[in-house]
Amino acid sequence: MNETRIDCFPTCHARGASPRENVNRLNAISRRNRKGLYPGQHPPGFPRNESKRRAGIWLLTILALFLLHLPSATATARDRDTAEIKAEAIPCFVYHRFGDSRYPSTNIPLDKFKAHLAYLREKEYTVLTLGQAMSCLRSEKDVPDRAVVLTVDDGYATFLSEAMPLLREYGFQATLFVQTQNVGDSGYLGWDELRRLQAEGIEIGNHSASHAHFLNMKEERRLKRFRNDVQKAQGKFAFKLEEAPDLFSYPFGEYTPGMQEVIRDMGFTAATAQKSGVMHVEGDRYALPRFPMGGPYATLEGFISKANMRPLRVRQEQPKSPVVENNPPTLTLDLEAEAVDLSGLQCFVGGGRDCNLKRDKKDPSRITVTATKKLTQRRTLYTITAPSNNGPRWHWFSHLWVRPKIAE
Numbered sequence: 487m488n489e490t491r492i493d494c495f496p497t498c499h500a501r502g503a504s505p506r507e508n509v510n511r512l513n514a515i516s517r518r519n520r521k522g523l524y525p526g527q528h529p530p531g532f533p534r535n536e537s538k539r540r541a542g543i544w545l546l547t548i549l550a551l552f553l554l555h556l557p558s559a560t561a562t563a564r565d566r567d568t569a570e571i572k573a574e575a576i577p578c579f580v581y582h583r584f585g586d587s588r589y590p591s592t593n594i595p596l597d598k599f600k601a602h603l604a605y606l607r608e609k610e611y612t613v614l615t616l617g618q619a620m621s622c623l624r625s626e627k628d629v630p631d632r633a634v635v636l637t638v639d640d641g642y643a644t645f646l647s648e649a650m651p652l653l654r655e656y657g658f659q660a661t662l663f664v665q666t667q668n669v670g671d672s673g674y675l676g677w678d679e680l681r682r683l684q685a686e687g688i689e690i691g692n693h694s695a696s697h698a699h700f701l702n703m704k705e706e707r708r709l710k711r712f713r714n715d716v717q718k719a720q721g722k723f724a725f726k727l728e729e730a731p732d733l734f735s736y737p738f739g740e741y742t743p744g745m746q747e748v749i750r751d752m753g754f755t756a757a758t759a760q761k762s763g764v765m766h767v768e769g770d771r772y773a774l775p776r777f778p779m780g781g782p783y784a785t786l787e788g789f790i791s792k793a794n795m796r797p798l799r800v801r802q803e804q805p806k807s808p809v810v811e812n813n814p815p816t817l818t819l820d821l822e823a824e825a826v827d828l829s830g831l832q833c834f835v836g837g838g839r840d841c842n843l844k845r846d847k848k849d850p851s852r853i854t855v856t857a858t859k860k861l862t863q864r865r866t867l868y869t870i871t872a873p874s875n876n877g878p879r880w881h882w883f884s885h886l887w888v889r890p891k892i893a894e
């Protein structure tokens with residue numbers, strides 16, 4: 487059958503191309519999109535003088551692309567009915583410090599980081615920036631079969647001095663989330679260094695200006711402070727790097743639905759949280775899961791298992807907010823059950839097994855999970871896993887709980 491390809495979004499993965507060719511291709515797309523991001527979008531939260539003129543041009547472009555894309559959208563929906571689910575998911579990792587043993591809980595020793603990269607090369611993974619991964623997932627096709635995203639939070643100096651030589655050696659990219667307030671401080675990267683990293687293909691994301699504990703504020707004040715803070719950082723990025731990011735990472739991974747709405751409203755493409763799991767086509771783009779790779783989690787075995795993890799897809803999650811109202815909290819999930827063996831469901835609370843998982847008698851894909859004890863940490867994850875029903879892989883979903891009254 488002849489297939490007419492209409493590239494509405496950047497095509498993410500050329501069929502039959504090697505991972506190296508795909509990376510080169512994606513880099514070229516990244517460079518092209520650096521200013522324009524997605525069609526019709528200017529850097530979020532930082533209006534430019536040209537906006538109105540561009541808006542007219544983009545409106546026409548979008549209309550034309552929409553008309554052109556109609557037949558392929560129908561085809562995509564049809565394709566997805568039969569497509570392998572695994573081709574629509576991308577594991578994402580978050581690192582903080584590299585080779586800095588003074589901070590063991592957020593650090594990864596260099597030999598372990600190198601082992602992660604060596605595994606990715608050996609298994610021919612495509613390493614995408616988060617922006618590229620979002621393009622792939624949003625276009626709902628052409629997601630490389632083996633792809634991961636490496637993100638790094640906080641802009642510590644060890645990213646340049648320790649991690650970059652290894653990333654260069656392996657030819658991999660990364661997405662670096664920076665809080666502008668600390669840029670140039672002792673132990674952190676400066677603006678000149680960020681510019682050099684950007685020129686090398688490192689994608690820079692917004693990690694707020696102040697890196698505050700926004701969940702410690704009352705909701706109304708929180709949203710105002712949060713918006714102003716993110717806007718302030720966007721202004722700084724635009725001034726210092728000549729572009730404002732379109733990706734955001736919540737400080738400490740903590741968010742509320744109201745904060746997600748602020749980020750969406752400001753025009754960001756996506757935002758990352760710190761709950762583990764695998765990004766997928768139908769997931770919430772404004773609370774993307776990432777597997778932490780620091781301290782006890784930074785083993786090679788853990789990395790390999792997470793790089794091969796599949797998403798446990800959830801149709802509905804109740805509550806959506808991470809803030810704990812009743813302790814211990816109860817989470818209700820409606821699972822998409824086709825790909826998994828529901829009889830193998832397991833739950834974990836912060837890595838332990840102190841939880842009860844109940845399946846609804848009438849609807850076995852509906853489950854409730856409750857910890858057997860009160861949550862005592864500021865942040866705790868409920869994690870639910872299930873084996874695949876047609877292979878050795880596992881599927882993973884986490885819900886973040888935050889108790890803002892507990893100090894960091």
Ligand SMILES: [Zn+2]
Pocket residue numbers: 639640693697736737738
């Ligand atoms: Zn941070």
